[in-house]
Each structure stands twice: as structure tokens, then as C-alpha cells.
Amino acid sequence: MQVGMDVFFVLMGSAMVLAMHAGFAFLEVGTVRKKNQVNALVKIITDFAMSTMAYFFIGYSVAYGVNFFSSAAVLTGATDGDGVSFAKNGYDLVKFFFLLTFAAAIPAIISGGIAERARFRPQLLATAILVAFVYPSFEGMVWGTRLGFQDFVTSIAGAPFHDFAGSIVVHAVGGWLALGAVVMLGARMGRYRKDGHVVGIPPSNIPFLALGSWILVVGWFGFNVMSAQSVEGITGLVAINSLMAxxxxxxxxxxxxxxxxxxxxxxxxxxxxxxxxxxxxxxxxGALVVGSVAGALFVWGFTQCQEKWKIDDVLGVWPLHGMCGLWGGIASGIFGLEALGGLGGVTFLGQLIGSVSGVVFALICGFLVYGGLKYTLGLRLDPEDEYRGADLSLHHISAYPEEDTHA
Structure with missing residues (x-):
């Protein structure tokens, strides 16, 4: 009964985080121009499929040293294989599903930054590389035993790096990877004039943008709370802290x-x-303070990117996931301390080391992966296709084909 409850618990968490990908899609649909809305939808769903293949065949093994090339009887825990043992009731299979939804968030995050001007197939190849090799390498260091990273942090800081639900492993890594992608692509046509003037490009659909945010918000309680990965480990503290933040x-x-x-x-x-x-x-x-600082940090970071630094990050994924994720990782070493009402078990130095390590790792990999693709296959649509929009150029249909027919 206990194992069955855990299987169901993690499965429901997987479904909630899977639903968040619809939130990623509609957040992007509402932000980009009408001529790129279909592309936003297609990118998110095909990225998820590619992520599933990459993580199943390669990524999960890179992170945890586990593969699924055994019989169904072994995978479901009905019997043991040669030196291979899986939990009963297929618990390890739903655990893979749950962690896959986290891995697939990496290309979903990046998608919003490179919107409106990226070629489709090179971007899909980047997804495969990131989810098969890049993301699981750092995931295995923090949530697994790869490279002795946690032992190293503990030896220096007195406690391991703590990242319960992925401020660094998922969000900061995704956001800083996205920075490399955005810089390699360059700004959208007409975004910045030679005289320094910034041309405003407003969101195409605020209701869709809001819908995307709401879907993500609801799914996030599966993302955070169900990171316990067992019924016994669940705690209402995660839920209330998520709410307050x-x-x-x-x-x-x-x-x-x-x-x-x-x-x-x-x-x-x-x-x-x-x-x-x-x-x-x-x-x-403490969670309220962390969330409040993050909300202000996003507004500042997005404004600086678009107006001062001339980084055309369409959805602001670097400020949102990269900057706020970095803040969250470090903040755990402040507000998680017993002196500030937390449960302890963390140190500021340990959180700083782990957080900065994730940022540096992701930033380097982002420039390497997207820079390599830029100078081999090419990353960007040609000017005519970008002007027409990715919908017609790549998918040969607009988001509102009936209007086009009447026109």
C-alpha cells in the first residue's frame, strides 16, 4: 500500500508539472507577435517529445547511472535482473517521469528567450544536446553523486548544497543557458535602431499571457510540494512557502x-x-521576503536587459529564471538558517558555492552549444522569413487562418 501510494503521489506530481508546459506555451503565445504564435506552441510540444527521448535513452543515465534496458518485469520490481533492481509497482518509472518534466523545462525556458527568430531544427537539436548531456550532468552533481560535488561542498562549507526543487538545478541553469542562446542569436529585426532608440514590441495577447502564468502557478505546487517524491516526505511547509513567495x-x-x-x-x-x-x-x-525580492528583481532585470544592455530576451527568461533562480539558491543559505526561523542544515557559503557553480556551468555550456550550432548549422531565420513570421515560414499556417482567408 505504501509503495502504491508513493507511485500515485509521484504520478500526480508528474502530471501537474507536465501541465506546466502548457503554461510555458501560452505565456509565450501571449507575449510574442501574432505571426509567431503557432511556432511557440509547436516548439514547446516538440521540445517535450525530444526531451523525453534524450532523457530516456541518455540523460537519466548520465545523471543517476540508471537505464531502462531491462525487461518489464525488472522495471516494475516484480523480479531482479542481473545486478539490476527497481522498486516495486514501477515507482522508479514514475520517478523518471517526474524528473523528465523538470529536464524538459530547460528547453521550455530557453524557448521564450529565443522566440520569433530561431530556426526550428537547430533549436530542436540544441534541446537534444542539453537534455541528454548538459542538464543531467549538473543534475547528477546536485541531486545525485556525480563527481563528488556534494562531498566537496560539504568539506568546504560544512553542509551540502541544498536545492530542494530546483531554483538552481532547473531555473538558474535554464536561464543562464538561455542567455548564451539569446546573445548568439542577436536581437529581433528592428528592435534596436542605430541611434540607440529601443522600438517597443508589445505583447500580442494579455489574456493568453495571463492564462500561461496561471497554469504555471497551479502546476508549481506539484513542482515544489511533490519534490518530496514520497507521501511520507510531504510537508505543508513547502506549500505555504510557495504560496507566500x-x-x-x-x-x-x-x-x-x-x-x-x-x-x-x-x-x-x-x-x-x-x-x-x-x-x-x-x-x-522568509519565503515572503525571498519572493518579494524576486518580483522586484525580475522587473529591474527585464528593464535593464531590454533598454540598457540591449539583450533582446523576448520573455525575460534570463531575469526570471536566471537571476531569480540565482537569488533563490543563495537566499536558502540566509532564510533557511535557524537564526532566521528556518530549519537549518544549510550554510551561506555552501549555497553560494552551489549557486555560482550552476551559473558558471550553464553560462559556459550555453555559449558553447548555441555558438557551435550558430557557426555550423546556423541558428537564425533568414531576414525574409523572420519578417513574414515563423508561423508562415516554418509551419505554413498562421494562428488565425480564417482571417487570412477573408483578407
């Missing part, structure tokens, strides 16, 4: 973003990104 992110972005609906809906996500790492050890008031 989300609320703090919304209210901070409301104030700093001056009522802008895009900032407000992304502010909720910023708070949730930041609280992932320490959601199981912080006091709710």
Missing part, C-alpha cells in the same frame, strides 16, 4: 512594475522560481 512576487512586481500586467503575472513566477531551493526549510515570512 508567489504572493510576495506579485505584490512587489505590482509596485515596482507600476501596474504593468506582464510584470505582475511574471512576478508570481519570479517568486516561485526563487523559493524552489529552500521551500522545505524556510519560515513562511
Amino acid at each position: 508567489m504572493a510576495g512576487g506579485i505584490l512587489a512586481s505590482l509596485v515596482v512594475g507600476k501596474n504593468d500586467p506582464g510584470f505582475i503575472h511574471n512576478g508570481a513566477l519570479a517568486g516561485l522560481v526563487a523559493v524552489c531551493a529552500g521551500s522545505d526549510i524556510m519560515h513562511p515570512l
Whole structure:
């Protein structure tokens, strides 16, 4: 009964995080221009399929040294293979499903940054490389035993690097990988004029953007709470901390973003990104502070990217996932301390080492992967196709074909 409950628990968590990919899709659909909405939808669903293949055949083994090339009887725990043992009721299979949904979030994050001008197949190849080799390498270091990373951090800092639900492993890694992709692609046509003027490109559909945010918010409680991966390990502290961080992110972005609906809906996500790492050890008031800082940080980071640094990150995935994820990893070493009402078991130095390691790893890999593809296959649509839009250029249909027929 206990094993069966754990299987069901993790399966429901997998389904909730799977649903978050619809949130990624509609957040991008609502932000990009109408001529690129179909491409946003197609990218997210095909990236998930490619991620499944890459993680099943290669990535999961890279991270944890486990493969699924045994009989179904062995995989479901009905019998042991030659030196291979799986948990009863197929628990390890739903665990793979759950962790796959995390792995597939990496290309989903990057998709928003490179929207409106990336070629389809090179981007899909990048997904395969990232989910098969890059992401699981760092995942295995933090959530597994690869390279003795956690032992190294413990020997220096006195405690291992703590990242309960992936502020660094998923979000910061995805966000800093995206920075390399965005820089390698360059800005969209007409975004920045030679005289320094920034041409505004407003979201195409605020209701779709809001829908995407809401889907992500709901799914996030599976992302965070069910990272316990067992019924016995579940705790309401993760749920309340996620809630408080989300609320703090919304209210901070409301104030700093001056009522802008895009900032407000992304502010909720910023708070949730930041609280992932320490959601199981912080006091709710600490989570509120972490989420509030993240909401303000996203607004500042997005504005700096677009207006000052001329980094055309369409959905602001580097500020949202990269910056706020980094903040969340470090913040766990502050608000997770017993002195500030947390449960302890972490150190500031350990969190700093782990967080910076993830950022440096992702930044280097992002430039290597996308730089390599840029100078071999090419990453960007040609100017005519970009002007027409990815929908017609790549998929030969627009988001509103009936309107095109009448026109």
C-alpha cells in the first residue's frame, strides 16, 4: 500500500508539472507577435517529445547511472535482473517521469528567450544536446553523486548544497543557458535602431499571457510540494512557502512594475522560481521576503536587459529564471538558517558555492552549444522569413487562418 501510494503521489506530481508546459506555451503565445504564435506552441510540444527521448535513452543515465534496458518485469520490481533492481509497482518509472518534466523545462525556458527568430531544427537539436548531456550532468552533481560535488561542498562549507526543487538545478541553469542562446542569436529585426532608440514590441495577447502564468502557478505546487517524491516526505511547509513567495512576487512586481500586467503575472513566477531551493526549510515570512525580492528583481532585470544592455530576451527568461533562480539558491543559505526561523542544515557559503557553480556551468555550456550550432548549422531565420513570421515560414499556417482567408 505504501509503495502504491508513493507511485500515485509521484504520478500526480508528474502530471501537474507536465501541465506546466502548457503554461510555458501560452505565456509565450501571449507575449510574442501574432505571426509567431503557432511556432511557440509547436516548439514547446516538440521540445517535450525530444526531451523525453534524450532523457530516456541518455540523460537519466548520465545523471543517476540508471537505464531502462531491462525487461518489464525488472522495471516494475516484480523480479531482479542481473545486478539490476527497481522498486516495486514501477515507482522508479514514475520517478523518471517526474524528473523528465523538470529536464524538459530547460528547453521550455530557453524557448521564450529565443522566440520569433530561431530556426526550428537547430533549436530542436540544441534541446537534444542539453537534455541528454548538459542538464543531467549538473543534475547528477546536485541531486545525485556525480563527481563528488556534494562531498566537496560539504568539506568546504560544512553542509551540502541544498536545492530542494530546483531554483538552481532547473531555473538558474535554464536561464543562464538561455542567455548564451539569446546573445548568439542577436536581437529581433528592428528592435534596436542605430541611434540607440529601443522600438517597443508589445505583447500580442494579455489574456493568453495571463492564462500561461496561471497554469504555471497551479502546476508549481506539484513542482515544489511533490519534490518530496514520497507521501511520507510531504510537508505543508513547502506549500505555504510557495504560496507566500508567489504572493510576495506579485505584490512587489505590482509596485515596482507600476501596474504593468506582464510584470505582475511574471512576478508570481519570479517568486516561485526563487523559493524552489529552500521551500522545505524556510519560515513562511522568509519565503515572503525571498519572493518579494524576486518580483522586484525580475522587473529591474527585464528593464535593464531590454533598454540598457540591449539583450533582446523576448520573455525575460534570463531575469526570471536566471537571476531569480540565482537569488533563490543563495537566499536558502540566509532564510533557511535557524537564526532566521528556518530549519537549518544549510550554510551561506555552501549555497553560494552551489549557486555560482550552476551559473558558471550553464553560462559556459550555453555559449558553447548555441555558438557551435550558430557557426555550423546556423541558428537564425533568414531576414525574409523572420519578417513574414515563423508561423508562415516554418509551419505554413498562421494562428488565425480564417482571417487570412477573408483578407
